[in-house]
Amino acid sequence: MRTTGSTLRRLKSLARARAAIWLALWCVSSSAALAAELAPFEVVGDAIPVSLTGEKGDPARGRAIVVDRQKGLCLLCHSGPFPEQRFQGDIAPSLEGAGSRWSAGQLRLRLVDATRLNPETSMPSYYKIDGLGRVAPAFKGKPILDAAQIEDVTAYLATLRDGPGAQEKP
């Protein structure tokens, strides 16, 4: 046992980093906790053309939500143009160029409820409270992000105009 003491310590610190991921997945998500009801919205084709709050989101706040492992959780599954972020997932396509591939309305629907486009998707529905099973009491009746946060993230994603597919949509 003694000879492996230092390896054990190193592995334990790696393990703690990993624990942080699960904690992040689990932590109470900030202001979304206050939203008792969802703002009404209309799906047109594969988009939600109108802002959920009636206002434009703030891209800088949106970026902060995207990289926040307790709020957006996006980097658990996605990678993207975030050189400062050490751990990025590879379950989902890179967010690079998302704003070239999709309009703001299309991005909004993909955040609000991606299962409307692909019932099998593993992309969580960020603005949905119905039809979910066994939600833990701390999260019951709350969307992952509130309407203002959805608008901030949408505004940020719309700025991601390089990367694959950039030429497909002006």
Next chain:
Amino acid sequence: MILRALWILPACAMLLAVAIAHAEIPAQERKSGAEFMSPQTQAMQADDASNPGMLAVLDGEAAWNEKAGAANKACADCHGAAEQSMKGVSARYPAFNAATSQPIDVAGQVNQCRAERQQAQPLRAESRELLALTTYIGLQSRGMPVAPPDDERLTPFRERGKALFNQRLGQLNFSCAHCHEDNWGRKLGSAPIPQAHANAYPIYRLEWQDVGSLQRRLRNCMSGVRAAPYSYGSLEFIELELFLAERARGMAVETPGVRP
């Protein structure tokens, strides 16, 4: 009319198949969770002198021989040497328990022996002593293939376990299959997603700095997607265990595993 009805049937069957279509892992692609770990962690599991789970095995051996309860009997008084009597037990459990008409896992069986044969209090889920005994019993199957019994009475429970595995859960709305069938080998943040085989449990987990059961691992996965985890010892967990055992049929038992 009849023609139309005939057409509808396969159409419904197809729809159903689409609704639950996750890519089941072909036998030749199955990998133990250990294969997703760093070489250091693999080495730690492989060498009994550095595997911290072996401490639980030692505790388990002591508990096996310790008299307990009003009957003042030890496990060894009924079962003799665990090396013989417990060989292969963890490889085939959960098994069907005729008395309750329900499946039972090794931890449940230990507590049933305590109640009925030792007349002692049940051991708390995840308690040191229960984990020590289940790890010690698990070690007696190390290297043997996972071999769930062909017992028809288990089938409906195993089927329900499969349905639970494919059901979306929690605020993040993921099923077990989303991660472990569709995305194994990819990264969730920094963590590689394993195939979710239960052949190394109980494990010593560096993150827990302790030994823990399969159910503790499953509760972690459930709270990860912000779902209310099932309770320890619940029928849902036993059903999931039955399905996981079938999924891992033929893989070698590795208890005690080490995990990051």
